[in-house]
Amino acid sequence: MTALTADELTTSVEDYLKAIYAITRQGHPATTSEIAHWLNLSPPSVSGMVKRLAEQGLLEYQPYKGVELTAKGRRGALTILRRHRIIEAYLVERLGYSWDSVHQEAERLEHAVSEVLIERMADALGNPEFDPHGDPIPRPDGSMAEATSTPMPDIEVGQEGVLHQVRSNDAEQLRFIASVGLKPGTVFTVVAQQPFHGPTTIRIGDTEQVIGHELGSLLRCEVSGEQG
Amino acid sequence: MTALTADELTTSVEDYLKAIYAITRQGHPATTSEIAHWLNLSPPSVSGMVKRLAEQGLLEYQPYKGVELTAKGRRGALTILRRHRIIEAYLVERLGYSWDSVHQEAERLEHAVSEVLIERMADALGNPEFDPHGDPIPRPDGSMAEATSTPMPDIEVGQEGVLHQVRSNDAEQLRFIASVGLKPGTVFTVVAQQPFHGPTTIRIGDTEQVIGHELGSLLRCEVSGEQG
DNA sequence: TAGTAAAATTAGGCAACCCTAAATACGGCA
DNA sequence: TGCCGTATTTAGGGTTGCCTAATTTTACTA
Numbered sequence: 001m002t003a004l005t006a007d008e009l010t011t012s013v014e015d016y017l018k019a020i021y022a023i024t025r026q027g028h029p030a031t032t033s034e035i036a037h038w039l040n041l042s043p044p045s046v047s048g049m050v051k052r053l054a055e056q057g058l059l060e061y062q063p064y065k066g067v068e069l070t071a072k073g074r075r076g077a078l079t080i081l082r083r084h085r086i087i088e089a090y091l092v093e094r095l096g097y098s099w100d101s102v103h104q105e106a107e108r109l110e111h112a113v114s115e116v117l118i119e120r121m122a123d124a125l126g127n128p129e130f131d132p133h134g135d136p137i138p139r140p141d142g143s144m145a146e147a148t149s150t151p152m153p154d155i156e157v158g159q160e161g162v163l164h165q166v167r168s169n170d171a172e173q174l175r176f177i178a179s180v181g182l183k184p185g186t187v188f189t190v191v192a193q194q195p196f197h198g199p200t201t202i203r204i205g206d207t208e209q210v211i212g213h214e215l216g217s218l219l220r221c222e223v224s225g226e227q228g
Numbered sequence: 229m230t231a232l233t234a235d236e237l238t239t240s241v242e243d244y245l246k247a248i249y250a251i252t253r254q255g256h257p258a259t260t261s262e263i264a265h266w267l268n269l270s271p272p273s274v275s276g277m278v279k280r281l282a283e284q285g286l287l288e289y290q291p292y293k294g295v296e297l298t299a300k301g302r303r304g305a306l307t308i309l310r311r312h313r314i315i316e317a318y319l320v321e322r323l324g325y326s327w328d329s330v331h332q333e334a335e336r337l338e339h340a341v342s343e344v345l346i347e348r349m350a351d352a353l354g355n356p357e358f359d360p361h362g363d364p365i366p367r368p369d370g371s372m373a374e375a376t377s378t379p380m381p382d383i384e385v386g387q388e389g390v391l392h393q394v395r396s397n398d399a400e401q402l403r404f405i406a407s408v409g410l411k412p413g414t415v416f417t418v419v420a421q422q423p424f425h426g427p428t429t430i431r432i433g434d435t436e437q438v439i440g441h442e443l444g445s446l447l448r449c450e451v452s453g454e455q456g
Numbered sequence: 457t458a459g460t461a462a463a464a465t466t467a468g469g470c471a472a473c474c475c476t477a478a479a480t481a482c483g484g485c486a
Numbered sequence: 487t488g489c490c491g492t493a494t495t496t497a498g499g500g501t502t503g504c505c506t507a508a509t510t511t512t513a514c515t516a
Contacts, residue, residue, distance in 0.1 A: 032464055045504050047465055095348045105342055112340035114333055120323045260494060273474050275495055
Protein backbone atom coordinates (compact mmCIF):
# COMPACT_ATOMS: atom_id res chain seq x y z
CA MET A 1 0.00 0.00 0.00
CA THR A 2 3.00 2.28 -0.43
CA ALA A 3 1.98 5.44 -2.22
CA LEU A 4 3.27 4.50 -5.63
CA THR A 5 2.12 7.68 -7.27
CA ALA A 6 3.70 8.23 -10.66
CA ASP A 7 6.63 9.74 -8.82
CA GLU A 8 8.34 11.64 -11.57
CA LEU A 9 10.97 13.62 -9.77
CA THR A 10 12.31 16.85 -11.14
CA THR A 11 15.92 17.17 -12.15
CA SER A 12 16.50 19.34 -9.11
CA VAL A 13 14.98 16.89 -6.70
CA GLU A 14 17.01 14.08 -8.21
CA ASP A 15 20.18 16.08 -7.75
CA TYR A 16 19.38 16.78 -4.11
CA LEU A 17 18.75 13.12 -3.41
CA LYS A 18 21.98 12.13 -5.07
CA ALA A 19 23.95 14.70 -3.14
CA ILE A 20 22.44 13.83 0.22
CA TYR A 21 22.98 10.17 -0.43
CA ALA A 22 26.60 10.75 -1.39
CA ILE A 23 27.33 12.97 1.59
CA THR A 24 25.76 10.54 4.03
CA ARG A 25 27.61 7.68 2.39
CA GLN A 26 30.90 9.38 3.11
CA GLY A 27 30.01 9.33 6.76
CA HIS A 28 29.31 13.04 7.04
CA PRO A 29 26.03 14.43 8.29
CA ALA A 30 24.02 16.01 5.48
CA THR A 31 23.96 19.57 6.72
CA THR A 32 22.46 22.48 4.83
CA SER A 33 25.80 23.98 3.97
CA GLU A 34 27.31 20.68 2.97
CA ILE A 35 24.48 20.08 0.52
CA ALA A 36 24.74 23.66 -0.72
CA HIS A 37 28.43 23.23 -1.31
CA TRP A 38 27.96 19.90 -3.06
CA LEU A 39 25.33 21.27 -5.41
CA ASN A 40 26.85 24.69 -5.82
CA LEU A 41 23.82 26.47 -4.42
CA SER A 42 23.30 28.98 -1.65
CA PRO A 43 22.34 27.67 1.79
CA PRO A 44 18.96 29.42 1.79
CA SER A 45 18.04 27.66 -1.43
CA VAL A 46 18.84 24.35 0.18
CA SER A 47 16.96 25.25 3.31
CA GLY A 48 13.86 25.90 1.25
CA MET A 49 14.13 22.88 -0.98
CA VAL A 50 14.77 20.56 1.89
CA LYS A 51 11.43 21.52 3.35
CA ARG A 52 9.69 20.65 0.11
CA LEU A 53 11.49 17.32 -0.01
CA ALA A 54 10.41 16.57 3.54
CA GLU A 55 6.81 17.31 2.55
CA GLN A 56 7.15 14.81 -0.25
CA GLY A 57 8.34 12.23 2.24
CA LEU A 58 11.75 11.92 0.66
CA LEU A 59 13.66 12.89 3.75
CA GLU A 60 13.34 13.68 7.41
CA TYR A 61 14.18 17.17 8.39
CA GLN A 62 14.42 18.94 11.70
CA PRO A 63 15.35 22.60 11.44
CA TYR A 64 18.96 23.21 12.47
CA LYS A 65 19.52 19.48 12.77
CA GLY A 66 20.33 18.38 9.26
CA VAL A 67 18.64 15.89 7.05
CA GLU A 68 18.27 12.17 6.55
CA LEU A 69 16.80 10.30 3.61
CA THR A 70 13.71 8.20 4.19
CA ALA A 71 13.43 4.77 2.59
CA LYS A 72 11.59 6.42 -0.27
CA GLY A 73 14.31 9.03 -0.67
CA ARG A 74 17.02 6.43 -0.60
CA ARG A 75 15.19 4.43 -3.21
CA GLY A 76 15.11 7.54 -5.38
CA ALA A 77 18.80 8.18 -4.88
CA LEU A 78 19.72 4.63 -5.78
CA THR A 79 17.60 4.79 -8.90
CA ILE A 80 19.50 7.82 -10.11
CA LEU A 81 22.80 6.28 -9.14
CA ARG A 82 21.94 3.18 -11.12
CA ARG A 83 21.02 5.29 -14.11
CA HIS A 84 24.18 7.31 -13.85
CA ARG A 85 26.49 4.36 -13.63
CA ILE A 86 24.85 2.33 -16.33
CA ILE A 87 24.95 5.30 -18.65
CA GLU A 88 28.63 5.77 -17.92
CA ALA A 89 29.32 2.11 -18.52
CA TYR A 90 27.37 2.13 -21.76
CA LEU A 91 29.00 5.25 -23.13
CA VAL A 92 32.49 3.94 -22.43
CA GLU A 93 31.79 0.44 -23.62
CA ARG A 94 29.69 1.15 -26.68
CA LEU A 95 30.33 4.68 -27.79
CA GLY A 96 34.01 5.07 -27.23
CA TYR A 97 33.82 7.63 -24.47
CA SER A 98 36.90 8.00 -22.38
CA TRP A 99 36.84 7.30 -18.79
CA ASP A 100 37.28 10.91 -17.80
CA SER A 101 34.74 12.50 -20.12
CA VAL A 102 31.68 10.39 -19.38
CA HIS A 103 30.73 11.98 -16.14
CA GLN A 104 29.11 15.16 -17.38
CA GLU A 105 27.28 13.44 -20.18
CA ALA A 106 25.83 10.96 -17.69
CA GLU A 107 24.97 13.81 -15.38
CA ARG A 108 22.61 15.23 -17.98
CA LEU A 109 21.22 11.99 -19.34
CA GLU A 110 20.40 10.45 -15.99
CA HIS A 111 17.47 12.82 -15.65
CA ALA A 112 16.02 12.07 -19.05
CA VAL A 113 16.27 8.34 -19.65
CA SER A 114 13.34 6.03 -19.05
CA GLU A 115 13.58 2.94 -16.92
CA VAL A 116 13.11 0.91 -20.08
CA LEU A 117 16.13 2.44 -21.74
CA ILE A 118 18.30 1.90 -18.68
CA GLU A 119 17.38 -1.76 -18.57
CA ARG A 120 18.09 -2.15 -22.27
CA MET A 121 21.48 -0.61 -21.87
CA ALA A 122 22.17 -2.78 -18.85
CA ASP A 123 21.12 -5.88 -20.78
CA ALA A 124 23.25 -4.88 -23.74
CA LEU A 125 26.24 -4.77 -21.40
CA GLY A 126 25.37 -8.03 -19.68
CA ASN A 127 24.13 -6.35 -16.49
CA PRO A 128 27.49 -5.24 -15.17
CA GLU A 129 28.06 -4.87 -11.44
CA PHE A 130 30.62 -2.07 -11.71
CA ASP A 131 30.93 1.06 -13.80
CA PRO A 132 34.08 2.29 -15.56
CA HIS A 133 35.32 3.96 -12.38
CA GLY A 134 34.92 0.72 -10.51
CA ASP A 135 31.92 2.00 -8.59
CA PRO A 136 29.30 -0.62 -7.90
CA ILE A 137 26.08 -0.22 -9.87
CA PRO A 138 22.95 -0.45 -7.70
CA ARG A 139 20.69 -3.25 -8.85
CA PRO A 140 17.06 -2.50 -9.71
CA ASP A 141 16.08 -3.67 -6.23
CA GLY A 142 18.46 -1.21 -4.61
CA SER A 143 21.08 -3.68 -3.45
CA MET A 144 24.61 -3.40 -4.67
CA ALA A 145 27.94 -5.18 -4.65
CA GLU A 146 30.22 -3.95 -1.92
CA ALA A 147 33.57 -3.14 -3.43
CA THR A 148 36.62 -4.27 -1.53
CA SER A 149 38.44 -1.14 -0.81
CA THR A 150 41.90 -0.59 0.54
CA PRO A 151 43.16 2.90 -0.26
CA MET A 152 46.39 2.60 -2.22
CA PRO A 153 48.54 4.34 0.41
CA ASP A 154 47.51 1.69 2.95
CA ILE A 155 49.04 -1.14 0.97
CA GLU A 156 52.38 -2.18 2.33
CA VAL A 157 55.61 -2.01 0.41
CA GLY A 158 56.21 -5.23 -1.45
CA GLN A 159 52.55 -6.11 -1.75
CA GLU A 160 50.82 -6.56 -5.06
CA GLY A 161 47.42 -4.92 -5.59
CA VAL A 162 44.65 -4.64 -8.12
CA LEU A 163 42.99 -1.31 -8.67
CA HIS A 164 39.26 -1.70 -8.23
CA GLN A 165 37.73 1.69 -7.87
CA VAL A 166 38.62 5.29 -8.64
CA ARG A 167 36.68 7.60 -6.39
CA SER A 168 36.98 10.75 -8.42
CA ASN A 169 34.98 12.52 -11.05
CA ASP A 170 37.59 15.14 -11.69
CA ALA A 171 38.55 14.97 -15.35
CA GLU A 172 42.12 16.06 -14.73
CA GLN A 173 42.70 13.47 -12.05
CA LEU A 174 41.11 10.81 -14.20
CA ARG A 175 43.26 11.76 -17.17
CA PHE A 176 46.37 11.56 -15.03
CA ILE A 177 45.43 8.18 -13.66
CA ALA A 178 44.74 6.86 -17.14
CA SER A 179 48.00 8.36 -18.40
CA VAL A 180 50.10 6.37 -15.96
CA GLY A 181 48.41 3.19 -17.09
CA LEU A 182 45.97 2.73 -14.23
CA LYS A 183 42.36 1.74 -14.60
CA PRO A 184 40.07 -0.65 -12.73
CA GLY A 185 41.65 -4.06 -13.11
CA THR A 186 45.25 -2.88 -13.38
CA VAL A 187 47.72 -4.93 -11.32
CA PHE A 188 50.62 -3.12 -9.65
CA THR A 189 53.23 -3.57 -6.95
CA VAL A 190 53.95 -1.06 -4.21
CA VAL A 191 57.62 -0.17 -4.40
CA ALA A 192 57.82 2.57 -1.79
CA GLN A 193 55.60 4.49 0.56
CA GLN A 194 56.69 7.76 2.12
CA PRO A 195 55.51 8.23 5.70
CA PHE A 196 53.35 11.15 6.88
CA HIS A 197 50.99 11.11 3.92
CA GLY A 198 53.77 11.14 1.42
CA PRO A 199 53.51 9.71 -2.10
CA THR A 200 53.33 6.05 -3.01
CA THR A 201 55.60 4.60 -5.65
CA ILE A 202 54.19 1.69 -7.60
CA ARG A 203 55.37 -0.47 -10.45
CA ILE A 204 53.02 -1.20 -13.32
CA GLY A 205 54.62 -3.65 -15.70
CA ASP A 206 58.05 -2.21 -16.38
CA THR A 207 57.50 1.36 -15.31
CA GLU A 208 57.39 3.02 -11.92
CA GLN A 209 54.92 5.75 -11.08
CA VAL A 210 54.66 8.11 -8.16
CA ILE A 211 51.18 8.78 -6.87
CA GLY A 212 50.55 11.60 -4.42
CA HIS A 213 48.76 10.74 -1.21
CA GLU A 214 45.60 12.71 -1.88
CA LEU A 215 45.06 11.05 -5.21
CA GLY A 216 46.19 7.68 -3.89
CA SER A 217 43.47 7.74 -1.24
CA LEU A 218 40.90 7.82 -3.99
CA LEU A 219 42.29 4.66 -5.54
CA ARG A 220 40.61 1.70 -3.89
CA CYS A 221 42.42 -1.55 -4.34
CA GLU A 222 42.45 -5.16 -3.37
CA VAL A 223 45.67 -6.55 -2.03
CA SER A 224 46.40 -9.55 -4.19
CA GLY A 225 49.50 -10.90 -2.47
CA GLU A 226 53.24 -10.70 -2.00
CA GLN A 227 55.31 -9.59 -4.94
CA GLY A 228 57.60 -12.15 -6.63
CA MET B 229 30.79 37.43 -36.13
CA THR B 230 27.49 35.78 -35.34
CA ALA B 231 26.70 35.91 -31.65
CA LEU B 232 27.79 32.43 -30.77
CA THR B 233 26.90 32.75 -27.11
CA ALA B 234 26.77 29.42 -25.34
CA ASP B 235 23.20 29.13 -26.57
CA GLU B 236 21.84 26.47 -24.30
CA LEU B 237 18.16 26.45 -25.04
CA THR B 238 15.63 25.29 -22.50
CA THR B 239 13.51 22.25 -23.15
CA SER B 240 10.54 24.54 -23.63
CA VAL B 241 12.28 26.72 -26.16
CA GLU B 242 13.45 23.68 -28.07
CA ASP B 243 9.91 22.37 -28.21
CA TYR B 244 8.58 25.65 -29.51
CA LEU B 245 11.20 25.77 -32.25
CA LYS B 246 10.45 22.23 -33.28
CA ALA B 247 6.73 22.89 -33.40
CA ILE B 248 7.04 26.11 -35.36
CA TYR B 249 9.40 24.47 -37.79
CA ALA B 250 7.06 21.53 -38.29
CA ILE B 251 3.99 23.70 -38.76
CA THR B 252 5.73 25.95 -41.25
CA ARG B 253 7.10 22.93 -43.06
CA GLN B 254 3.57 21.66 -43.61
CA GLY B 255 2.84 24.86 -45.45
CA HIS B 256 0.67 26.34 -42.69
CA PRO B 257 1.35 29.72 -41.13
CA ALA B 258 2.59 29.36 -37.57
CA THR B 259 -0.23 31.11 -35.76
CA THR B 260 -0.53 31.36 -32.00
CA SER B 261 -3.36 28.90 -31.80
CA GLU B 262 -1.70 26.45 -34.16
CA ILE B 263 1.40 26.39 -31.98
CA ALA B 264 -0.72 26.12 -28.85
CA HIS B 265 -2.56 23.16 -30.31
CA TRP B 266 0.62 21.48 -31.45
CA LEU B 267 2.24 21.79 -28.01
CA ASN B 268 -0.89 21.28 -25.99
CA LEU B 269 -0.69 24.67 -24.35
CA SER B 270 -3.09 27.56 -23.98
CA PRO B 271 -2.87 30.38 -26.53
CA PRO B 272 -1.92 32.99 -23.92
CA SER B 273 1.07 30.89 -22.89
CA VAL B 274 2.21 30.79 -26.48
CA SER B 275 1.64 34.48 -26.93
CA GLY B 276 3.92 35.18 -24.01
CA MET B 277 6.62 32.73 -24.92
CA VAL B 278 6.70 33.87 -28.51
CA LYS B 279 7.64 37.32 -27.33
CA ARG B 280 10.53 35.94 -25.33
CA LEU B 281 11.70 33.93 -28.33
CA ALA B 282 11.58 37.03 -30.49
CA GLU B 283 13.73 38.84 -27.92
CA GLN B 284 16.25 36.06 -28.19
CA GLY B 285 16.31 36.49 -31.94
CA LEU B 286 14.93 33.05 -32.62
CA LEU B 287 11.91 34.23 -34.55
CA GLU B 288 10.23 37.23 -35.99
CA TYR B 289 6.96 38.17 -34.45
CA GLN B 290 4.40 40.79 -35.24
CA PRO B 291 1.42 40.82 -32.88
CA TYR B 292 -1.67 39.34 -34.55
CA LYS B 293 0.41 38.33 -37.58
CA GLY B 294 1.92 35.01 -36.62
CA VAL B 295 5.50 33.98 -36.38
CA GLU B 296 8.45 33.07 -38.57
CA LEU B 297 11.74 31.51 -37.56
CA THR B 298 14.91 33.49 -38.11
CA ALA B 299 17.99 31.77 -39.48
CA LYS B 300 19.10 31.27 -35.91
CA GLY B 301 15.76 29.79 -34.93
CA ARG B 302 15.77 27.48 -37.92
CA ARG B 303 19.27 26.36 -37.06
CA GLY B 304 18.01 25.54 -33.57
CA ALA B 305 15.05 23.60 -34.89
CA LEU B 306 17.21 21.57 -37.25
CA THR B 307 19.62 20.75 -34.46
CA ILE B 308 16.83 19.30 -32.37
CA LEU B 309 15.41 17.47 -35.34
CA ARG B 310 18.80 15.94 -36.04
CA ARG B 311 19.10 14.88 -32.43
CA HIS B 312 15.64 13.41 -32.41
CA ARG B 313 16.09 11.38 -35.53
CA ILE B 314 19.55 10.11 -34.73
CA ILE B 315 18.37 9.05 -31.30
CA GLU B 316 15.45 7.20 -32.86
CA ALA B 317 17.70 5.51 -35.36
CA TYR B 318 20.17 4.52 -32.66
CA LEU B 319 17.58 3.13 -30.29
CA VAL B 320 15.99 1.03 -33.01
CA GLU B 321 19.24 -0.13 -34.51
CA ARG B 322 21.27 -0.76 -31.37
CA LEU B 323 18.93 -1.17 -28.46
CA GLY B 324 16.12 -3.17 -29.96
CA TYR B 325 13.45 -0.50 -29.71
CA SER B 326 10.47 -0.99 -31.91
CA TRP B 327 9.59 1.47 -34.51
CA ASP B 328 6.50 2.65 -32.70
CA SER B 329 7.94 3.01 -29.22
CA VAL B 330 11.00 5.14 -29.92
CA HIS B 331 9.26 8.42 -30.34
CA GLN B 332 8.63 9.32 -26.72
CA GLU B 333 12.02 8.17 -25.56
CA ALA B 334 13.64 10.36 -28.21
CA GLU B 335 11.37 13.21 -27.22
CA ARG B 336 12.91 13.26 -23.75
CA LEU B 337 16.49 12.51 -24.69
CA GLU B 338 16.75 15.09 -27.43
CA HIS B 339 16.85 17.81 -24.81
CA ALA B 340 19.60 16.20 -22.77
CA VAL B 341 22.18 14.79 -25.16
CA SER B 342 25.34 16.69 -26.01
CA GLU B 343 26.45 17.36 -29.54
CA VAL B 344 29.35 14.98 -28.93
CA LEU B 345 27.04 12.13 -28.06
CA ILE B 346 24.86 12.72 -31.09
CA GLU B 347 27.85 12.62 -33.39
CA ARG B 348 29.11 9.43 -31.75
CA MET B 349 25.76 7.78 -32.23
CA ALA B 350 25.62 8.98 -35.81
CA ASP B 351 29.13 7.63 -36.46
CA ALA B 352 28.25 4.32 -34.85
CA LEU B 353 25.39 4.02 -37.31
CA GLY B 354 27.46 5.12 -40.29
CA ASN B 355 25.91 8.58 -40.49
CA PRO B 356 22.52 7.53 -41.81
CA GLU B 357 20.48 9.91 -43.95
CA PHE B 358 17.10 8.62 -42.83
CA ASP B 359 15.60 7.60 -39.51
CA PRO B 360 13.45 4.50 -38.88
CA HIS B 361 10.33 6.30 -40.06
CA GLY B 362 12.06 7.19 -43.29
CA ASP B 363 12.34 10.85 -42.30
CA PRO B 364 15.49 12.53 -43.54
CA ILE B 365 18.01 13.36 -40.81
CA PRO B 366 19.31 16.92 -41.02
CA ARG B 367 23.07 17.00 -41.42
CA PRO B 368 25.16 18.96 -38.94
CA ASP B 369 25.27 21.85 -41.41
CA GLY B 370 21.47 21.95 -41.55
CA SER B 371 21.04 20.51 -45.02
CA MET B 372 19.08 17.35 -45.52
CA ALA B 373 18.21 14.76 -48.12
CA GLU B 374 14.90 15.49 -49.75
CA ALA B 375 12.81 12.37 -49.66
CA THR B 376 10.95 11.49 -52.81
CA SER B 377 7.41 11.48 -51.77
CA THR B 378 4.33 10.28 -53.52
CA PRO B 379 1.49 9.59 -51.10
CA MET B 380 0.43 5.98 -51.47
CA PRO B 381 -3.12 6.80 -52.65
CA ASP B 382 -1.66 8.75 -55.57
CA ILE B 383 0.07 5.72 -57.05
CA GLU B 384 -1.85 4.28 -59.94
CA VAL B 385 -3.26 0.79 -60.00
CA GLY B 386 -0.76 -1.62 -61.45
CA GLN B 387 2.25 0.41 -60.41
CA GLU B 388 4.91 -0.92 -58.11
CA GLY B 389 6.14 1.29 -55.27
CA VAL B 390 8.67 1.38 -52.47
CA LEU B 391 7.67 2.79 -49.12
CA HIS B 392 10.11 5.50 -48.13
CA GLN B 393 8.65 7.47 -45.32
CA VAL B 394 5.94 7.09 -42.71
CA ARG B 395 4.75 10.48 -41.59
CA SER B 396 3.19 9.50 -38.31
CA ASN B 397 4.26 9.33 -34.72
CA ASP B 398 1.08 7.67 -33.55
CA ALA B 399 2.02 4.39 -31.91
CA GLU B 400 -1.19 2.68 -32.95
CA GLN B 401 -0.85 3.66 -36.57
CA LEU B 402 2.78 2.60 -36.55
CA ARG B 403 1.93 -0.74 -35.02
CA PHE B 404 -0.71 -1.33 -37.67
CA ILE B 405 1.65 -0.42 -40.45
CA ALA B 406 4.30 -2.74 -39.11
CA SER B 407 1.73 -5.50 -38.64
CA VAL B 408 0.81 -5.56 -42.31
CA GLY B 409 4.45 -5.91 -43.23
CA LEU B 410 5.20 -2.33 -44.22
CA LYS B 411 8.29 -0.40 -43.24
CA PRO B 412 10.63 1.94 -45.10
CA GLY B 413 12.08 -0.09 -47.95
CA THR B 414 9.12 -2.42 -48.42
CA VAL B 415 8.17 -3.02 -52.05
CA PHE B 416 4.48 -3.35 -52.93
CA THR B 417 2.09 -3.24 -55.87
CA VAL B 418 -1.10 -1.23 -55.99
CA VAL B 419 -3.96 -3.61 -56.72
CA ALA B 420 -6.92 -1.30 -56.38
CA GLN B 421 -7.73 2.26 -55.53
CA GLN B 422 -11.23 3.34 -54.56
CA PRO B 423 -12.16 6.80 -55.82
CA PHE B 424 -13.21 9.69 -53.58
CA HIS B 425 -10.58 9.12 -50.91
CA GLY B 426 -11.39 5.48 -50.57
CA PRO B 427 -8.92 2.83 -49.43
CA THR B 428 -5.99 1.54 -51.41
CA THR B 429 -5.41 -2.18 -51.82
CA ILE B 430 -1.80 -3.25 -52.16
CA ARG B 431 -0.01 -6.54 -52.52
CA ILE B 432 3.07 -7.20 -50.39
CA GLY B 433 4.65 -10.49 -51.41
CA ASP B 434 1.77 -12.93 -51.38
CA THR B 435 -0.71 -11.05 -49.26
CA GLU B 436 -3.05 -8.21 -50.00
CA GLN B 437 -3.67 -5.39 -47.58
CA VAL B 438 -6.22 -2.63 -47.51
CA ILE B 439 -4.99 0.76 -46.36
CA GLY B 440 -7.45 3.53 -45.54
CA HIS B 441 -6.98 6.84 -47.29
CA GLU B 442 -6.06 8.86 -44.24
CA LEU B 443 -3.32 6.49 -43.25
CA GLY B 444 -2.25 5.97 -46.87
CA SER B 445 -1.60 9.68 -47.24
CA LEU B 446 1.02 9.44 -44.55
CA LEU B 447 2.87 6.74 -46.44
CA ARG B 448 5.30 8.41 -48.80
CA CYS B 449 6.53 6.21 -51.58
CA GLU B 450 8.59 6.14 -54.71
CA VAL B 451 6.98 4.68 -57.76
CA SER B 452 9.37 2.02 -58.92
CA GLY B 453 7.69 0.90 -62.16
CA GLU B 454 4.97 -1.17 -63.80
CA GLN B 455 4.07 -4.44 -62.19
CA GLY B 456 5.05 -7.71 -64.00
C1' DT C 457 27.40 32.19 32.17
C1' DA C 458 27.96 35.75 28.68
C1' DG C 459 29.66 36.66 24.11
C1' DT C 460 30.44 35.64 19.61
C1' DA C 461 31.31 33.44 15.20
C1' DA C 462 29.40 30.14 12.26
C1' DA C 463 25.43 27.84 10.53
C1' DA C 464 20.68 27.96 9.40
C1' DT C 465 16.46 30.06 8.61
C1' DT C 466 13.23 33.78 7.34
C1' DA C 467 12.12 37.78 4.39
C1' DG C 468 11.65 39.54 0.11
C1' DG C 469 12.69 39.14 -4.91
C1' DC C 470 13.32 37.46 -9.62
C1' DA C 471 12.87 34.60 -13.94
C1' DA C 472 10.81 31.00 -16.59
C1' DC C 473 6.49 28.98 -17.83
C1' DC C 474 1.97 27.69 -17.40
C1' DC C 475 -3.21 28.88 -16.61
C1' DT C 476 -8.01 31.23 -16.62
C1' DA C 477 -10.76 35.27 -17.37
C1' DA C 478 -11.29 39.56 -19.50
C1' DA C 479 -10.37 42.79 -23.08
C1' DT C 480 -9.14 43.85 -27.86
C1' DA C 481 -8.11 43.39 -32.80
C1' DC C 482 -9.20 41.33 -37.24
C1' DG C 483 -11.67 39.81 -41.13
C1' DG C 484 -15.60 38.59 -43.46
C1' DC C 485 -20.44 39.14 -44.35
C1' DA C 486 -24.86 41.49 -44.39
C1' DT D 487 -19.96 50.42 -43.63
C1' DG D 488 -21.06 48.19 -39.40
C1' DC D 489 -21.45 43.99 -36.73
C1' DC D 490 -20.00 39.75 -35.00
C1' DG D 491 -17.43 35.71 -34.13
C1' DT D 492 -12.87 34.10 -33.80
C1' DA D 493 -8.08 34.79 -32.91
C1' DT D 494 -5.04 37.09 -30.04
C1' DT D 495 -3.32 39.62 -26.46
C1' DT D 496 -3.45 41.66 -21.74
C1' DA D 497 -4.38 41.08 -16.76
C1' DG D 498 -3.71 38.72 -12.87
C1' DG D 499 -2.24 34.30 -10.59
C1' DG D 500 0.34 30.12 -9.37
C1' DT D 501 4.51 26.97 -8.97
C1' DT D 502 9.29 25.73 -8.89
C1' DG D 503 13.78 27.03 -7.70
C1' DC D 504 17.31 30.12 -7.24
C1' DC D 505 19.44 34.50 -4.95
C1' DT D 506 20.87 38.30 -1.48
C1' DA D 507 20.25 40.49 2.89
C1' DA D 508 18.70 40.23 7.45
C1' DT D 509 17.65 37.61 11.45
C1' DT D 510 17.83 33.81 14.54
C1' DT D 511 19.81 29.68 16.55
C1' DT D 512 23.54 26.99 18.00
C1' DA D 513 27.64 25.78 19.86
C1' DC D 514 31.99 26.96 21.52
C1' DT D 515 35.03 29.67 24.28
C1' DA D 516 36.48 32.94 27.62
